[in-house]
Amino acid sequence: MDDNQKQQQPPPPPSPSNKRQEGSGGEPRRDPGNSGDGARARTPDEWKEVLEPDRYEVCINHGTEPPFSGRYNGYSPDGGYMCACCRAELFSSDAKFDSGSGWPSFWRPASEGNIEYVQDTSYGMTRTEVNCGRCGAHLGHVFDDGPAPTNLRYCINSLSLIHESDCRDE
Numbered sequence: 001m002d003d004n005q006k007q008q009q010p011p012p013p014p015s016p017s018n019k020r021q022e023g024s025g026g027e028p029r030r031d032p033g034n035s036g037d038g039a040r041a042r043t044p045d046e047w048k049e050v051l052e053p054d055r056y057e058v059c060i061n062h063g064t065e066p067p068f069s070g071r072y073n074g075y076s077p078d079g080g081y082m083c084a085c086c087r088a089e090l091f092s093s094d095a096k097f098d099s100g101s102g103w104p105s106f107w108r109p110a111s112e113g114n115i116e117y118v119q120d121t122s123y124g125m126t127r128t129e130v131n132c133g134r135c136g137a138h139l140g141h142v143f144d145d146g147p148a149p150t151n152l153r154y155c156i157n158s159l160s161l162i163h164e165s166d167c168r169d170e
């Protein structure tokens, strides 16, 4: 019954061992810092109109949702997690793990090309902020205390994500 709808979904990432931006065989990606793409062209005021206030606070104002408050902490259905703002595929359930932090955690992104990394020196700490590579929405931070094989922990706000099963319900 949902076969026709399913064809509009982007395909899953082809290879679990793919760590590089290039050679994934996926769709062509521009340099994430380059605004060639309509999604990033939205102004904060325009985002305010289309996003719920709590999503706006996290995605556009680079806020952080309270731990254990988000829909996707402790959420385990299979499937992809898209950017809440532009629907770029960011993470997949097969790299999700329970870090105990209170935020959804992943040990790798679905596609490095859809992730933008920025040094964040706020609050007297040096951390690596993780944003959507397509639209620039704030997602969370990445830490180096994750599980093998990457030893990375992408600590992501639920409000920055939409699981594909929730997308279909919209």
Ligand SMILES: [Zn+2]
Binding pocket: 039, 083, 084, 085, 086, 087, 088, 132, 133, 134, 135, 136, 137
């Ligand atoms: Zn996005």
